[in-house]
Amino acid sequence: MDEVGGSRPAGTLISSPDITPEELQLAVRNHSMPLEALRYDITPVGLHYLLIHFDIPMVDASGYELSVGGHVRNPMRLSIDELMARPSITLAVTLECAGNGRARLHPRPMSQPWLSEAVGTAEWTGTPLAPILEETGVLDGAVDIVFTGLDRGVQGGVDQYYERSLSLQDAMRDEVLLVYAINGRPLPPQHGFPLRLIVPGWYGMTDVKWLRSITVIDRAFAGYQQATAYHHRTEAGDAGVPVTRMLPRALMIPPGVPDFMSRTRFVEPSTQEVEGRAWSGRAPIVSVDFSADGGASWVPATLDEPVSPYAWRGWTCHWDATRPGEYDLCVRAADAAGNVQPLEARWTTEGVENNAVQRVRVVVGAPVDRQLPADSS
Amino acid sequence: MDEVGGSRPAGTLISSPDITPEELQLAVRNHSMPLEALRYDITPVGLHYLLIHFDIPMVDASGYELSVGGHVRNPMRLSIDELMARPSITLAVTLECAGNGRARLHPRPMSQPWLSEAVGTAEWTGTPLAPILEETGVLDGAVDIVFTGLDRGVQGGVDQYYERSLSLQDAMRDEVLLVYAINGRPLPPQHGFPLRLIVPGWYGMTDVKWLRSITVIDRAFAGYQQATAYHHRTEAGDAGVPVTRMLPRALMIPPGVPDFMSRTRFVEPSTQEVEGRAWSGRAPIVSVDFSADGGASWVPATLDEPVSPYAWRGWTCHWDATRPGEYDLCVRAADAAGNVQPLEARWTTEGVENNAVQRVRVVVGAPVDRQLPADSS
Numbered sequence: 001m002d003e004v005g006g007s008r009p010a011g012t013l014i015s016s017p018d019i020t021p022e023e024l025q026l027a028v029r030n031h032s033m034p035l036e037a038l039r040y041d042i043t044p045v046g047l048h049y050l051l052i053h054f055d056i057p058m059v060d061a062s063g064y065e066l067s068v069g070g071h072v073r074n075p076m077r078l079s080i081d082e083l084m085a086r087p088s089i090t091l092a093v094t095l096e097c098a099g100n101g102r103a104r105l106h107p108r109p110m111s112q113p114w115l116s117e118a119v120g121t122a123e124w125t126g127t128p129l130a131p132i133l134e135e136t137g138v139l140d141g142a143v144d145i146v147f148t149g150l151d152r153g154v155q156g157g158v159d160q161y162y163e164r165s166l167s168l169q170d171a172m173r174d175e176v177l178l179v180y181a182i183n184g185r186p187l188p189p190q191h192g193f194p195l196r197l198i199v200p201g202w203y204g205m206t207d208v209k210w211l212r213s214i215t216v217i218d219r220a221f222a223g224y225q226q227a228t229a230y231h232h233r234t235e236a237g238d239a240g241v242p243v244t245r246m247l248p249r250a251l252m253i254p255p256g257v258p259d260f261m262s263r264t265r266f267v268e269p270s271t272q273e274v275e276g277r278a279w280s281g282r283a284p285i286v287s288v289d290f291s292a293d294g295g296a297s298w299v300p301a302t303l304d305e306p307v308s309p310y311a312w313r314g315w316t317c318h319w320d321a322t323r324p325g326e327y328d329l330c331v332r333a334a335d336a337a338g339n340v341q342p343l344e345a346r347w348t349t350e351g352v353e354n355n356a357v358q359r360v361r362v363v364v365g366a367p368v369d370r371q372l373p374a375d376s377s
Numbered sequence: 378m379d380e381v382g383g384s385r386p387a388g389t390l391i392s393s394p395d396i397t398p399e400e401l402q403l404a405v406r407n408h409s410m411p412l413e414a415l416r417y418d419i420t421p422v423g424l425h426y427l428l429i430h431f432d433i434p435m436v437d438a439s440g441y442e443l444s445v446g447g448h449v450r451n452p453m454r455l456s457i458d459e460l461m462a463r464p465s466i467t468l469a470v471t472l473e474c475a476g477n478g479r480a481r482l483h484p485r486p487m488s489q490p491w492l493s494e495a496v497g498t499a500e501w502t503g504t505p506l507a508p509i510l511e512e513t514g515v516l517d518g519a520v521d522i523v524f525t526g527l528d529r530g531v532q533g534g535v536d537q538y539y540e541r542s543l544s545l546q547d548a549m550r551d552e553v554l555l556v557y558a559i560n561g562r563p564l565p566p567q568h569g570f571p572l573r574l575i576v577p578g579w580y581g582m583t584d585v586k587w588l589r590s591i592t593v594i595d596r597a598f599a600g601y602q603q604a605t606a607y608h609h610r611t612e613a614g615d616a617g618v619p620v621t622r623m624l625p626r627a628l629m630i631p632p633g634v635p636d637f638m639s640r641t642r643f644v645e646p647s648t649q650e651v652e653g654r655a656w657s658g659r660a661p662i663v664s665v666d667f668s669a670d671g672g673a674s675w676v677p678a679t680l681d682e683p684v685s686p687y688a689w690r691g692w693t694c695h696w697d698a699t700r701p702g703e704y705d706l707c708v709r710a711a712d713a714a715g716n717v718q719p720l721e722a723r724w725t726t727e728g729v730e731n732n733a734v735q736r737v738r739v740v741v742g743a744p745v746d747r748q749l750p751a752d753s754s
Contacts, residue, residue, distance in 0.1 A: 004627070007639055007641075008639070009639075018393060018395035018396060018397055018398070019398070019400070020395055021395070021396070022640075024396050024480060027396075027404040027729075028408060028495075029408065029409065031406065031407070031408035034567075035431060036433050044565045045422060047433075047566065047567055050408075055631075056413050056414065069752060103405075110638060111638070113405070117405070137687045146751035148751050150513075153635045153637055154643055155637040159745045161748075161750045161751075189421055191423075213752035218557045221751070222753070224748055244413045256537070257529050257530045258432060260384070260387055260532040261385065261387040261532070262386075263399075263403075266536070270594055288393045298628060307650055342437070369535045370537075371540075371601055372526075373525045373538045373540060373590070374525050374598070375589070375592045
């Protein structure tokens with residue numbers, strides 16, 4: 001019997017701050033973006049967050065074809081070469097998991113136990129979806145476009161291929177891409193080789209990886225990942241609101257150096273230039289505020305230009321860290337649609353859309369033993 | 378106060394099977410290799426395991442120089458261009474974390490909570506270390522060669538740059554490399570850009586990333602990561618035995634498809650070809666045995682050729698999975714030096730060198746609801 005093979009299904013609520021063996025199995029497979037990687041406009045491959053529901057499928061690109069069909073006039077099959085021969089676009093896009101922040105909720109919904117850093121920004125290269133849908137001739141009465149992945153598994157007692165849908169209107173937006181490259185290179189297996197969907201502004205569950213087919217249907221899609229999972233519900237049994245676009249969030253690069261285990265930060269007394277990134281899928285980021293006292297007082301950060309219309313923007317802020325002591329640093333973003341990060345977590349049954357402010361514990365001037373490096377003698 | 382910023386130092390023992398918030402902070406940053414990636418001879422970047430003690434440092438390659446000095450006749454400084462102009466070697470090397478398997482121990486030592494898959498195999502390109510040491514003219518009386526990284530943090534109450542040493546004899550082995558590329562590309566930040574050490578056969582703590590200097594010293598190196606951490610101790614206070622070369626381990630690709638949360642596997646009644654990899658840093662792998670009954674009975678697997686003298690070798694085994702039921706699959710490797718994986722975990726104070734056999738729970742023929750993909754209608 002596998003010591004960590006448990007049976008608590010996804011969505012079970014856990015009151016303990018401790019993480020179950022089931023959650024650990026997900027946490028050691030998937031990973032968030034180490035916060036120091038906020039320094040890069042474009043996240044290097046391998047640092048971008050990853051959430052993979054089932055297994056990474058093995059795909060032979062030479063035999064691969066994307067099927068586009070359903071409620072259409074001319075069903076199509078497209079090879080990767082045919083997709084790459086179409087007009088191409090490269091867009092820098094910030095992706096974030098809808099469950100980012102889940103592990104900070106009490107009680108905690110059983111799923112991937114993210115803290116605050118399930119995010120990344122990549123340059124995705126692909127071809128727009130809308131012209132492909134136009135060429136297939138979507139028929140009158142079309143309602144949803146279903147994107148089916150090659151990844152298969154069981155969730156909520158349902159044996160399924162990972163599938164999500166978009167309304168026809170959302171699917172026809174110019175920025176919706178079928179992508180075959182990341183940061184100028186072919187997709188690696190874990191990012192959806194050979195083809196995935198990218199829907200800028202939306203949480204990451206939308207961006208179906210290892211895309212096998214696109215199916216136009218004349219009714220609302222009722223698949224598990226669309227109709228059951230990924231809803232904002234405050235009580236089990238609520239109809240809930242489907243999760244769609246990213247709420248605003250700002251993250252900082254934690255200043256100083258970390259303790260290995262506690263990740264508490266140590267800073268020598270000094271003036272610090274704190275920096276980070278902020279994004280929203282709802283509207284442009286209009287402000288980022290920084291607090292060194294746990295949110296009691298705030299100062300505005302200086303904003304850089306966004307990396308792209310669909311990507312995060314940098315921010316910087318001076319912090320007078322000359323006085324020894326313990327500090328709780330916070331950062332808070334707001335967007336042009338009036339969305340502001342809350343100080344306290346917003347609880348939902350699945351732990352989605354928790355964009356509470358990041359908090360980083362920093363000790364200024366803590367005396368610790370110093371091991372001089374061997375080359376300093 | 379950060380909800381997950383705790384204060385339990387590394388090495389504390391935890392009796393609960395549940396994972397503390399401190400361990401979670403490490404688990405969401407670092408990651409192991411998803412087991413389905415055992416299918417690749419060479420692990421794609423982003424799937425190779427990663428353990429980073431402190432923060433990933435930002436290094437400007439144009440200003441970078443490796444310093445080689447200490448107890449030598451001619452101290453040197455080498456730019457990346459100078460290092461790349463030297464003779465180059467590409468070696469496929471399997472790396473594994475010394476703490477792999479730690480989270481399966483009871484009580485559990487507080488550190489990165491690995492399950493069984495903190496491993497990866499990459500093609501590393503670099504230049505041999507030995508000629509560089511010869512050119513610097515190591516003086517009589519040299520004992521240890523210290524490798525200092527640019528990554529700094531606090532561990533065990535000691536503010537330190539990450540540093541490890543090798544004996545002069547170990548450092549002079551032909552296969553010890555200073556590497557600047559992985560899988561044919563420059564090192565990404567998380568793998569040690571612009572230069573790291575690779576010592577084939579040894580556990581991964583040896584392979585200092587973001588290498589800043591190499592210092593020859595005329596005494597045994599007493600740094601934290603060498604003299605305090607990474608020892609095989611069965612009681613606190615033991616002198617312990619330094620961790621060096623990898624013990625044998627075999628891993629299988631879990632058959633079938635996973636349940637999202639429990640990771641229990643589901644297989645339709647069938648004959649399965651189970652496959653995986655096995656490696657040892659002590660001697661060549663000579664056998665891999667497979668069990669479908671939790672280790673009560675074993676059958677030998679068929680071994681492929683090793684990917685390189687320093688990398689894992691594939692294995693395959695038929696499994697008659699025609700009878701519905703629950704199975705505990707196990708796999709066990711042995712090497713030519715007589716090391717065999719134990720069925721039960723071997724406990725050490727730091728949770729190092731636990732190479733107990735992998736166990737995978739599989740349900741054959743389980744009836745679950747089936748959601749047909751949208752393109753099947």
